[in-house]
Amino acid sequence: MWSEIIGKFKGMPSQEKVIRVLLERGFQVNAEGHVVSGAIEIPHTQIAKEVGVDRRVVDATTEMILKDEVLKRVFMNIRSIASLRDVAPMLGLGVIIITPDNAQNVGIITDVTSVIARYNLSIRQAVTDDPFFSDDPKMTLITNDVIPGELVSDLRKLKNVRSVTIL
CATH class of the missing domain: 3.30.70.260 (ACT domain)
Incomplete structure (x- = not known):
């Protein structure tokens, strides 16, 4: 499944970086195209800075997620977890x-x-x-x-x- 998701961004290395961060962190994309963790919105500029891309790349990635039924289903339902490791x-x-x-x-x-x-x-x-x-x-x-x-x-x-x- 992961390779199918990443494969949808073949030839778009900047968007693939964004997708990888969203998956690694368990960030969702809501119906408005905002990246969220629960009800907390994460500014696209912050994600872009983390990944090393322009904010518009994050915008384009979330738009593509909402247009694709498989991506939409995954990213509207993924969840992050709290790790107790360091505490x-x-x-x-x-x-x-x-x-x-x-x-x-x-x-x-x-x-x-x-x-x-x-x-x-x-x-x-x-x-x-x-x-x-x-x-x-x-x-x-x-x-x-x-x-x-x-x-x-x-x-x-x-x-x-x-x-x-x-x-």
Whole structure:
């Protein structure tokens, strides 16, 4: 599906940059062509600045989204999520960041969460990077308690895990 969405902007590299940012951040496009997160409008000039394009490129991208039924359906319904990663240590929660050998392999989440469950840790949040958008995708898990060292050792033994980072 992602390649189909990006493919609609083939030959338009500036608009493709805008589409990628909208998808990565989970920003919606409303019926008026405004970029929003929930009910908060994000000025096209700010998106243009982030992407390194002219504001009119953002305008043209949102117009194209509204004219295409597939794009419209996706961008009117996508949602962003809040990640606890950077605040979890302040809240007494554990953070495990897994870098897989190949994020498209089957069973990585199952293998990792099975090991965590053996340590009787509850996973409060799990967020994975989409390998389509990230060159180095990671899985971030927030647990209800700090991470014991033995858990890290066990996670490193998994066949699909390249590295384990604890925050």
